Amino acid sequence: MQYNFNEKIDRRNNHSAKWSEMDRNFISNDLWPMWIADMDLKTAPEVTKAIERKASEGIFGYVYRPDGYYRSAKEWCKDRFSWDIDVENLIHTPGVVPGISLMIRLFTKPGDKVMIQTPVYYPFSNVVKKNGRKLVTSSLLRDKDGHYTMDFEDFEKKAKDPEVKFFILCNPHNPVGRSWKREELAKIGKICLENNVRIISDEIWRDLVMPGHTHTPMASISKEIEDITITCFSAAKTFNLAGLQAAFLHFPRLEEREVLDTELGILDIKRNNPYAIVAAEAAFTQCHSWVDQLVEHINGNMDYLVEYVSKNLPRVRVQKPEATYLVWLDFKDYGLGKEKLSKLMQEKGKIALDDGFWFGVEGEGFERINVACPRQMLEEGMRRISKAVESL
Numbered sequence: 093m094q095y096n097f098n099e100k101i102d103r104r105n106n107h108s109a110k111w112s113e114m115d116r117n118f119i120s121n122d123l124w125p126m127w128i129a130d131m132d133l134k135t136a137p138e139v140t141k142a143i144e145r146k147a148s149e150g151i152f153g154y155v156y157r158p159d160g161y162y163r164s165a166k167e168w169c170k171d172r173f174s175w176d177i178d179v180e181n182l183i184h185t186p187g188v189v190p191g192i193s194l195m196i197r198l199f200t201k202p203g204d205k206v207m208i209q210t211p212v213y214y215p216f217s218n219v220v221k222k223n224g225r226k227l228v229t230s231s232l233l234r235d236k237d238g239h240y241t242m243d244f245e246d247f248e249k250k251a252k253d254p255e256v257k258f259f260i261l262c263n264p265h266n267p268v269g270r271s272w273k274r275e276e277l278a279k280i281g282k283i284c285l286e287n288n289v290r291i292i293s294d295e296i297w298r299d300l301v302m303p304g305h306t307h308t309p310m311a312s313i314s315k316e317i318e319d320i321t322i323t324c325f326s327a328a329k330t331f332n333l334a335g336l337q338a339a340f341l342h343f344p345r346l347e348e349r350e351v352l353d354t355e356l357g358i359l360d361i362k363r364n365n366p367y368a369i370v371a372a373e374a375a376f377t378q379c380h381s382w383v384d385q386l387v388e389h390i391n392g393n394m395d396y397l398v399e400y401v402s403k404n405l406p407r408v409r410v411q412k413p414e415a416t417y418l419v420w421l422d423f424k425d426y427g428l429g430k431e432k433l434s435k436l437m438q439e440k441g442k443i444a445l446d447d448g449f450w451f452g453v454e455g456e457g458f459e460r461i462n463v464a465c466p467r468q469m470l471e472e473g474m475r476r477i478s479k480a481v482e483s484l
């Protein structure tokens with residue numbers, strides 16, 4: 093079956109945070125919404141059907157998660173990433189970020205240090221700091237073409253600090269779009285093993301890897317690395333289901349499970365909503381072809397954007413991402429301060445983008461654009477960026 097990813101979408105009456113809560117971060121709600129990482133694309137029809145079937149039952153009381161739910165997640169990991177996991181190791185959380193926050197609260201003490209690689213998805217630094225832990229950053233290295241790599245030397249130096257207890261890995265990486273290679277993961281994993289640093293591997297973007305690249309789960313590198321790694325994943329990004337609020341933690345340390353179960357019980361967040369269960373199960377069992385076609389669509393949008401930039405915005409630097417649906421645009425050549433660049437996009441371009449500095453100081457002078465949308469919406473976004481830049 094051929095799916096259509098170019099259907100015109102208008103989410104103004106959809107209670108969409110992306111479309112109708114822009115004024116929390118930007119000058120108004122009238123901007124062209126190309127920020128926040130959710131898609132202006134409908135989920136797979138198979139997922140919608142599963143939700144409609146559930147809705148037609150008309151009863152939405154307390155639910156349990158059937159074996160098939162966990163089995164579907166396991167099979168997806170095996171089929172798509174050759175990662176053979178044990179369903180016993182899967183734990184539900186209401187989202188990846190709540191899962192990361194929970195791990196930090198349970199398995200570190202106030203004042204302990206947690207390392208991240210910046211620029212990176214900004215809730216990482218928030219969950220560390222707001223939980224009273226100390227943030228350690230290791231900047232990614234960027235070459236003259238805009239390709240990012242890990243700074244192993246710097247990372248190792250910082251990992252040697254015995255107060256560094258956890259490292260939050262973004263695999264693949266938002267916003268720089270790297271799909272980390274097995275060798276890179278093995279090297280960083282070895283440093284963590286040698287220095288008793290545990291890893292939280294956020295793999296929410298794992299399905300959206302562009303042709304020519306492959307996703308490697310951190311925990312699949314070796315048994316030793318699996319033991320120190322908690323992997324977070326969900327159907328949220330891939331199937332546009334973030335609003336259903338369900339995610340998995342792959343947590344292999346059975347001896348610590350009791351601590352986790354007790355905490356989930358105290359917070360009473362052990363259950364999820366009935367829609368999340370049927371949606372994820374349908375996604376993971378019936379939607380391989382839909383995801384393949386989605387990746388093709390995103391890849392096409394990325395190609396379009398890169399070509400558009402090279403023809404129309406020669407002072408903007410961009411590298412086609414290896415993964416995610418987010419593109420990291422470098423406006424540093426214009427020499428604008430971070431506030432000026434942000435204002436330029438909003439006031440002159442009438443477009444909402446994620447400002448680069450939200451992701452760390454390394455992001456100053458960058459903007460992140462979301463290309464998970466119909467082509468037409470991206471074309472309009474690029475016209476607006478051009479208009480902003482031409483006004484200078």
Ligand SMILES: Cc1ncc(COP(=O)(O)O)c(C=O)c1O
Pocket residue numbers: 129186187188189190213262266294296326328334338339
């Ligand atoms: C790297 C990363 N992790 C987690 C999330 C959000 O996950 P959740 O909504 O399940 O908390 C995002 C959303 O953009 C993300 O980019």
